[in-house]
Amino acid sequence: MLRNNTVTLQARDVLALGGHKWSQMEPARYQELVQAALQQGVTTLEAGQDGGEAALLQAYQHAQMHQLTGTDRPNNQAVTVLTRVGYRTIAPPRGEADVVASASQNDDAVRSTTHSPATFFLPLDIHVEDIPAPESTDPKAATKSQVVHNVGKEYLQKAIRASPLLNTTTPHDLRIVPLLHNPEVQVILMQDKSPEQRQNRLKERLQDAFLALEEQIQAGTIASYGIASNGLGLPSTHPLHLDYRTILQAAAHVRDTLGHAVRLSVVQIPANVLETNGLAVARDLHAAVSADPDLLPHLELHCMRPLTCYPDAGTGTGHPFVVADYQIPATMEKKLSWTNEMTAPPELYDVALKSALQHFDAEEILQAKQDGIELSADQRETLDGCKLLQSLLHDVDVGLDNLRSFRAHEHDLYQKIIPLIHDTFESYDDETARVLQSFFAAYSMAVRYAIARNTRKLLQHGENHGKRTKEVPVYEDLPPTTRLQEFGLDFVLKAKVFDKLVVGCRQPDQILDDLDIVQRFLDGKLNVMEEKDTQDQSTTDQ
Structure with missing residues (x-):
């Protein structure tokens, strides 16, 4: 475990590349992301769902073909690919x-x-x-x-057999580790049952799954297996809670059945600055595994979603938001600034908004109407459309005050805003197209500023902006000079219970930035530990 590791760790040993955002990228961009991670010596990659396995395999093979996998992996360590099943x-x-x-x-x-x-x-x-x-x-x-x-045996056999990662063309240096994804869903229809009944059902399901996966290891199909569970981070009163002791009990049963240690190697637990219950669970699980080292001798604890928070703790359809600041052009000179250094939206956004509102003011038509000229049907439609567009622009501008989720923003953009524009105007001239394109390009930068600002407000003041709440922790001392991703990763690393942090990225530069943050933490942590060890030794000598 990270907190007991006396070996000098590097950021590449701690950071893992998440896969949940792969489908939001062009194939070339995703390949760049995987290549950047491999070049930096990152040895744990998570495959996304719904085609993510094939995408990761293609990206890895492309990196190998172009010799972009890096040469600084310790002892030529194999790359571990985590893939979720369920x-x-x-x-x-x-x-x-x-x-x-x-x-x-x-x-x-x-x-x-x-x-x-x-x-x-x-x-x-x-x-x-x-x-x-x-x-x-x-x-x-x-x-x-x-x-x-x-998570039954028949399903697992079919899922593993169908995986693009597990065939004769798979590179030999890939270790495939399937993760049972949210096994607690198996009791979703048992909400009227007692917590004990639900945990017993989960134990039965996990025992069967472990036995089936142990067979796959014996057959040489997979390297090991694990669990990725939102339920581990939920309070014990939640109907989809997964008790870590249920996992241990299932593992003990399988050990007794097979006569050897269970090869469960990964447990992923959600933990971040707003979903802190996972930290306590990780500590308890770590303590329990340490007390019985023969049960799960190879277990690693992974922090999933260290920078991604869900209002519903990942149990529903609530839009997640990211604890991060962004680099955007703050001024018309287009010099990039971090959003935590800015005190107002980008200047370019204000210019684009004013230009769009002016473009849709329908001044000539309104003047004609004021002069008593009867408007044609086309003019009346244009006037109504301009009023609607101005109202829309006003609404999206006001909406920035409460926006903190890219997923919510994208939903509104593609499900409401863009369809409304197309429904309002059957066609529009080149000037209108240019104005709209310029506005939404600037609006995307304003969205990043607003999301970072509103997320920071949530962290500092809670949901009610100024009033403490029981629902979310409050960090009043969050320094304005500290970027949110620095604060979020530092918060999880300080817990000293996770072996790896699984972080999703959209740009290769984010990987480098996250690695830098983790490395700075590790360097500082090492210095503190050395100083403390020296002090302890001096006390002993005295």
């Missing part, structure tokens, strides 16, 4: 009526649909949610896809 989407049947059948004999089994072999249900599938499916011309076809969750 959720999958079942497409609706096409060309046939739904036939409802039971997916298993358990009382909490999802009701399944019998259809083509390409999309099938399995025993122990648990229904999570329905999502819209592509339009179908078949009136008998279902209109929704189903998201299901499973």
Whole structure:
């Protein structure tokens, strides 16, 4: 564990590249991200879901082909690829009526649909949610896809067999470690049961999953396995809470069954400045593993989401936000500044907003109307459209005061703002297109400033801006000179319980920046430890 490690650590030993943002990038950008991590000696990469395994494999092979994997890995250490298993989407049947059948004999089994072999249900599938499916011309076809969750043996065998990372062309220096993703979802339909009943069910599921994964290790398919659970960070009163002791009990059962130590090597726990329960869980788990070192001798604790916070602790559809400052041009000279150094939105945004409002003021049409000239149908439509656009611009400007989530911003942008513009104007001239393009380019910078500023306010003052709340911790002494990502990573590192921090990045420069932050912490930590050791030795000598 990091806190007991007497070896000089490097940032590359602590930082892992997360994979949850891979689908938001162009393939070339994602390859650059993976290459930057590998060149810096990072040896743990997390594959994203829904195609992320294939994307990571392609990026890794591209880096190898162009000799961009770096040469400073300690002892030619293999790259560990973490890939999550548990959720999958079942497409609706096409060309046939739904036939409802039971997916298993358990009382909490999802009701399944019998259809083509390409999309099938399995025993122990648990229904999570329905999502819209592509339009179908078949009136008998279902209109929704189903998201299901499973950690059973049959599912794990199929998921591992189908993984692009596990085939004959996979590079030999990749260690594949599947993580059981949110195993607590297996009791989502047991919210009327007692906590003890839910934990017992989870223990049974984990025991079966561990045994199935141990078989895969024995067969040489995977290197080890782990757990990535939001439930570990939830309070014990939450129906989706996963007790760390349940994991230990399942591991002990499997050890006794197999006669050797369980090869569970990773447990990922969410922890950050606003979701602090995971820190206490990590400490307790670390203490329990240390007390029985033969149970999980190779276990690493990973901090997932150290800079990404969820209002609902990751249990629902709440939009996450990131604890980070950003570099944007503060002035018209376009010199980049960090948002924590700025006291107002970028000057370019104010200019673009004024230009857009002026462009849509419909001054000529209003003057004609004031002069008593009867407006044509086109003029009336243009006037109404301009009023609507001005109102929209005003609303998005005011909305910056409360914006703190890129995901929420993107949702509004693509689901509300852009459709409204297209619905308002069937077409527009080149000047209007230029004005809108300039505004939204500047608006994206203002969004970054607003998100960083509002997140800092949340950290310093709580939800009610000035009033302490029980819901979130408050950090009144957060220095304005400290960037949010420095504060967030330092906060988690100071806990001294995590072996790795799994951080998602959008740009290669972010990897370098995060590595620098971690390295500065480690260097300072090393100096403090050396000074303390010297003092302790002096006391002993006296």
